[in-house]
Amino acid sequence: MEIPVLKIIDPGPMTTVQDLGRIGYQIYGVPVSGALDQISAMLANWLVGNWAGEALLEATFLGPKLEALEDVWVAVTGAKVHMTLNGREIEDQNPIRLKAGDILWIKKVLRGLRIYVAVRGGISVPRVMGSYSTYVQAKLGGIQGRPLIKGDILKTRQNAKDWAKPKKVNLTAYIVPDFAPELILRAIPGPQDNHFKNSIGLFYSSTFKVTPKADRMGYRLEGPLIPKDYNAPQSIISEPSMPGSVQIPPDGKPIILLVEQTVGGYSKIATIIWEDVCKVSQARPGDELRFKKIELSEAHTIYRETWRKLNVLREILNAPSHRPR
């Protein structure tokens, strides 16, 4: 049963409905989309008792200002923010109980870039091609395929009124968000590291800066140019990329490809591991980052360990492990 629970007073500059991505349609050229910082998105959902892939809000640069139309639980994760409830500052309170008429305002981002707002019971939007995620360029998913606007009403998918009271957990005890001034991104060489035999050392030892050309498609970086070997091809036959692929165009300036990409014809020197794709999604223009080379086997050990910790947290929070029927 759908219940209108939140009204958007001010959406912020770029707020969309996302989930963990649209799987199975990249063969048709549909990018995976979904939350950029998947870990923060999952945590927000778990905090209010949802499953990890429930529809939630992703806000960039600034959060939304919301009015509760019903009593409802929400959780705010991702960037470190300054927020007020009915004008009074609240801090590190998760999840947040809103009463009908309350106004929650995510006023300022102190560190990081992307904020996730989950609503207990999930945000009701149609599931389009297997996902709730908004892909604005194709007007696909979310609320009419567009960013939120003033006056939008969010409804919950499930009536969560009789769910058990959510648990309060200090997240930092389990998963510490990393907003270090210089990000270290662990990256596995490939798929075309063999085109950069002479410059791969430079790539892994240099500091790069995030430019203003940074969005859900990718982050362009500034720093030392990474030249291709003289005998490497100018371009490759177009092939798919992954979120986290580090592409080097002929100008030598790396681009970290993210979730609104499908295929491309430039060589990719390395691929950032999943956990660090979440981290770099929180980087803002001007932030500095470095790449740290790791082997695939080590990356897989890290991946399994990250998921083990996440699952412990999910169980503590009593959140379902799969999509509920």
Place this chain on the structure above:
Amino acid sequence: MGLYEEPIFRIAGDRGLLVELGDEIDPQINKTVRILNLLILRSNIQGVVETIPTYRSILVYYDPIKIEVRELCVIIRKLASKKQEITLPEPKLIEIPVCYGGEFGPDIEIVAQSHNLTIEEVIKLHSQPLYQIYMMGFTPGFPFLGVLPELLATPRLSTPRLQVPAGSVGIAGNQTGIYPITSPGGWNLIGRTPLKLFSPERKEPFLYAPGDFIRFRPISLEEFQEIHGKEYGDSSS
């Protein structure tokens, strides 16, 4: 080199394995890609999340908790050696009506002039071949087609347009394709189709899939408007 004897595996991060089958844009290599992709899908390999077949390679998206990458390579290598044992489903032939030139094809004169052709000859040459869809990407439903007649090959625009209208048919180098949604683009625009190539609310959101064939059929402005009205449920174009 052409088609490799055995697939080459490349690492695409902690969740992606790139399976490369050849080093050219070639119908035989592309067919092998589609065969191997079908074999992978039919095998329902535990831990394989999604596969993305392209010109000469397949990106296999996997869950490293459910499958070891070494095991995945072994399975795929074995499947690749069985590629003679299956036949692909019969490809579809999709006819795409196109209104060439005019406001829909602002670059058709450039294409004609640079090859000393008349606009009529460009239309005739472009609408003659059966084009096979080698892959889809860039935007939802954008087909990468083979093979454009050599006489029409034209370099892409030096400055891409910020907005190419949905349905635009373009040429870039020796490639031709259709923009299914309004997006930026640097291809020479020679016409437009009134068909909705991507419609998420339709039961089949796409009119075609990789491996299918496309033929362009020249239509008049009147026919364009008639089909456009039906497709988009309006009377304007």
